[in-house]
Amino acid sequence: MELLTDNALMLQVKSSELDRLGLLFKRYGRSLYGFYFRITRDEALSEDLVQDVFERVLKYRHTYRGDGKFITWLFHLARNVLADHLKKTKKAGISTDIDKKQDVLPDLSVPEEARQKEEQLQLMEKALDHLPLDKKELLLLSKLQGVKYKDIAELHHCTEANVKVRVFRAVQDLKEVFMKLQAKSINI
Amino acid sequence: MNDERHQEMLLDYLQGNLDEAQLQEFQTLVESGQIREEELQTLQATYAAFDQLPAPEPGPGMEAKFRHMLAAAHKEQAGLDKPQYTWGGLWEHLQALLSPLKVAYTLIVFGLGFLVAWLAFVPGQQQYDTDVQVLAAELGQVKQMLFTTLIEQPAAVDRLKAVNISRELPEADEKVIDALFHSLNQDPNVNVRLAAIEALKKHTAKPEVREQLILSINGQESPMVQLALADLMQTLQEKNAVPQLRQLLQDKNTNEMVRDRIQESINILI
Structure with missing residues (x-):
């Protein structure tokens, strides 16, 4: 059917x-x-x-x-x-301070590789939380299955090219935060 | 990298949306240093980590809450689906009913309904009889009133009608009988007198009526009325009328034919 x-x-x-x-x-x-x-x-x-x-x-x-x-x-x-x-x-x-959320302690029973991956995901979640709401929202919308830049452009009342640039800039900001958090976690 | 077109292209590269030609162009940009390779790698690593983030899973309560909400919406909709009565709606229905065809149809249906109800709930026979009696009495009263009105009218036709109406009265009271005798003795029109005789025939069971009929014989001048009265006396076998009839026989003014007939009646009565 x-x-x-x-x-x-x-x-x-x-x-x-x-x-x-x-x-x-x-x-x-x-x-x-x-x-x-x-x-x-x-x-x-x-x-x-x-x-x-x-x-x-x-x-x-x-x-x-x-x-x-x-x-x-x-x-x-x-x-x-x-x-x-x-x-x-x-x-x-x-x-709605998201920084107050407690960091989850790493589970030592899982293999090293899986643990590292898990840590990366947690850092990414944390990096996302450091982004301003509009950029975070834009990134989350772009990640959704079935949502195209054209649809986001309609939601934001702007052009598709404009959305793409804004998403790229959000990815750039995410990268900055992510890198900082990674460096911080290595230093710890 | 500040170039917006490059930024768009970089995003498409990270998401794997570049076609072959665009990919070649992109490689050229990287090789020429317009897009820094080091930054590209960190962006790729970041985007890959972001892309791999698993979708957060809601608890089972979310769907339960949704189902509950949907059930409530269903209930609310069922309530709204009930017919709403408004003045506007009533007026529309009335307008629809007011077309002649529909009015006729409505009247027929109403009439049939009334008939069915009448047949189903017909009152007891006793009640029915009482009603008929009341109606008959009322009709009698109306006729009597009509009689008394018409009998005094100047036109002979009206008086004739009055006399005929008196024959339909179930129980004529004294007033009616007096009025009939008045017509018999005083009315200038022969036909009215004859009709009065016919009407009085009905009341000949009363002795006083027969007595007055006998007395009336000598007061009549019309041969037709004389003959009618003689015949009536013969039919009633009223021997008391013989002296009156003989008196009429001796009267010189009495018509020859009437004399013969009266003689015949006297012979029968004696």
């Missing part, structure tokens, strides 16, 4: 076949969670934000026209949910 496209599924949701949203959740729930988790580093909060996004999908389903890519529309809602959350936490004076 041919898989229904995101657009077809969303149009069915729009025409009150709400169960179809379950398939879209299966396709994009994890991506959204990853996007939110890398920004907030909070599992429960990330799950809540994903929930918020799908609630908005239902709430604004009548506005879905189906003339663009579903994923662009979905991440447009996701970015709004994130912006609203950040506004709320800022207003409430809640600290």
